[in-house]
Amino acid sequence: MQVDCKYKEKCAGCQYLDLSLKEQHQLKKKHLLDLLNQAQIPFNGVLELTSPAPAGLRDRVDLVFDRGSLGLYEKNTRQILDIEVCKQLSAPLQSWLTEVRNIKWPIQKGSLRLRVGPQGQRGLWLDFANIDIKNLLEEKAILSGLLEKAHVEIGQRHKVLTKVGEQLKLTDPEPHIWFQSRIYGKPVDLYCSVGSFTQTGFEANRALTAVIETWLNDVDAQHILEFGSGIGNLSFPALGKSRKLTACEIDRDALAGFEKSVEALSKQSGFENIRDRLQILQGDFQNRNPQNFGTFDTVLVNPPRSGLKDFLKPLIAETRKPQHFLYMSCFPESFVEDGKRLQEAGYQLKRLHIVDQFPQTTHYEVLSLWG
Template sequence: MPNFHKFETFDKDLLVKCPYSQDCGGCQRLEIPYGAQIEEKKAELLNLFKGANLPLPNSIKALSAGASHLRDRLDFSLQDGRLGLYRKDRHEVLDIDICAQLSPELQLWLTEFRQIQWPFLKGSFRLRVSPEGRRGVWIDLANIDVKALLDEQNILKKLQTLAFVEIGQRRKVPVWNGSEFKLRDPEHHVWFQSWVGEVPVSLYCQVASFTQPSHKANKIICDVIASWVQKAPSSRVIEFGSGIGNLTFPALSQADSLLACEIDELSLQGLEHSLNHLPPSLGHLKNRVQIYRGDFQKKLTQNFSEFDVILANPPRSGLMNFLNPLQELSLAQRPEYFIYMSCFPESMSRDLVKLNEYGYELQEIYILDQFPQTSHYEVLTLLQRKQT
C-alpha cells in the first residue's frame, strides 16, 4: 500500500493567481496560502464533529494532489453570450476564458470550445477530458433551444469535429443521417478511470455522469479505499451508492466478494460495461461482484450480518434509511468496518452520530482537498465496530 504522507508535500505558502479573483464566485479562498486553507478545512470539520457531539478523532489528516490545475471536468453556465461561473456580488454569469482549477488538457478544450457562438440566452455545459485525452461535451438547454440547435445544424456539425456530444437530461447523442440530426439513446464510453493498485481500470459512463472531478486526485481516493478494505482479510463488502464503480474496483482488489447497490440504471449499465472490459490481469474480479438495483435510501432488504465491510459514498442527503437494518442486529452481528466517503460533511456528521449509537468508532479520517481554493472538500472516514 502507498505511503499517503507523500501527498502532504504541497507548498503550504503557495498563493494561486487568478485574473478573476475579485469577481468570480467559484473560488472562495484564493487570497489564503494553500497550507492555511487546508488547516481551515480541518478545523471546520473538527468543529462540525464537536457540534454533533461526536467523539473527536485523534487527528484529521490532509491529502492533496496539488493546489491548482486538477480538474478534468468543468461545469459552466451560459447567460446572454457569457460563458463562465456566477459572480460574487450578483446572480450574473462572469465570462471566464482561463481558470487555474483546470488541467492543461481541459483548459485547452475550454479555449477551443469558447470559439463557438451560442445563439441562446441561457444554458449549461459540462466539458470533460477522458484519461486518454478524448474530449466530451454535455449540452443542457431548454427544449425549444434543443430543437433550434438540431435544426440549425452548423453548430453541432462543428462541435462534433471537436468532441463527443450529449444533449439534455436524458443524455441523448445527436446523429446526422444525411439530411437532419436525430437523437439516439445514451452511449457508454470511457470518460473516467478507477485503480486496482497501479493498474488503471476504464470506467464506462456518459459525459454527463457523476464522477470525481480529477483523475489525479481520484488515484489517491482509490489507494485509501483499498488500504482500508485490506484491514478485513477475505472480506465480504456491501457498497452503497456504487455509481459507475469508482470505489468498487479498489475495494474488489482486497475483498472476496462485493454487493454493489445503486439506484441509477445508466450507472449500473456503465459498471457492467467496465466489468466486461477489465484488463486481462484483473478479469477474475468480475466473478466477485453482484449488482443490486433499488432505492436503498428508503428500504434495503439485505442482511448486514452477511458482510464484513460497509462501503458508502452517498448523495448529499446522506445514508437516510440505509442504516436501519443495523438496528435489527446485535453488536457482534454488525459488519466490523464502515468506510464512509462524502463531499457533504453536514449529512455525514448526522450519519456518524447514528453509527456511533450503533457501536462504530472513528479510526481514521482524511480530508482530500480535490477542490483547492474553494470551501469544499472530500472526507474519507474509517470506522470500526467496538470489540465485543
C-alpha cells in the same frame, strides 16, 4: 503558495484565493474537527490530509451560458461572470474550454458540461431548452462542427448526437470511457456518459481510491456491501484481493456503465472471475435497504449530499454487525449526521482523512473508517 486569479473579486467559485494552501488546509481540518466535536463524536487519531495539487485538478467542469457570457455566477448576484481562463482546470480541459468559447451560441441561456477523458478525448453535454435544441439541429453548422472535435450529448436524457449522411440525429445514451478508477494500484477504465456523475478529476481521484484501497487492505475486508456505487469508482478498489462485493445503486444509467466496465475488465488476464465476485442491485436504498448487514464484514458508502437516510436503519437494530464501515463524502454536515447514527449502532471513528480535491474553496472530500 497562492493561486493568482484575475476574477477573484467577482467569481463565486473560489473562496480561499487570498489564503496560502497551508492556511486553507488548517481551516478545512478545523472545520471538520469542529463539526465532530459539536456532534460529540470523539476522534483520538491523527487527521490526515492529502493535497494532490494547488490548482488544475478539474478534468470536468459545469458552466452556465447566459446572453453571451459563459462561466460561473458572480458573488452576491445572479449574473454570470464570463470566464476565459480558470486555474482550477487541467491544461487539456482549459484548451477545450478555449475552443468552446469561440462558438456563437444562438440561445439565451443554458448549461454546458465540458469533460476530457483519460486518453484526452473531449466531451460536451448541452442542457438547453427544447426549442433551442430543435433550432440547433436545424441550423446544423454548430453541432456538425462540434462532432468533428468531440462526443456530444444533449438534454436531460443524455441523448447522443450523431450524423447520418447530412442529417443530425439524437440516439439513446451509450457509455464510453470517460473516467478511471483503480484495482491492485493499476488504472481501470470507467464507462459512463459525459453527463454522468464522477469525481472532478483524475489526479485527485487517484488519491481518493488509493486511501480506500489501503484501508480495505489494512482491515482485511473479505465481503463488502457498497451503497452508492455509481459507475463503480470505489467498487473496483473494493474488488481487489479477490474480495466479494454487493453494490447498491439507484441510477440505471450509472449501472449500465458499471456493467460495461466490469465486462471490459473481465476480458483482461487475471480478472476473468471478477463478475463471479460481484453482485449489483438496483433500487432506492436511501429509503429502503433489503440487505442483511450481518452477512458482510465491511460496508463502503459514498452517498449523495443528503446522506444515508434509511439505509442505516437495519444496521442500528442488527445484532451481528459488519466489523468495519468506510464512509466517503464531499458534504461534511451530512457525514457528521450519519456519524451520530453510526455511534448509535456501536461504531467508533478510527481513521480520518481529507483529500483536498477542491483547493481554493471551502469544500473538501472526507474519508473515514469506523469500527
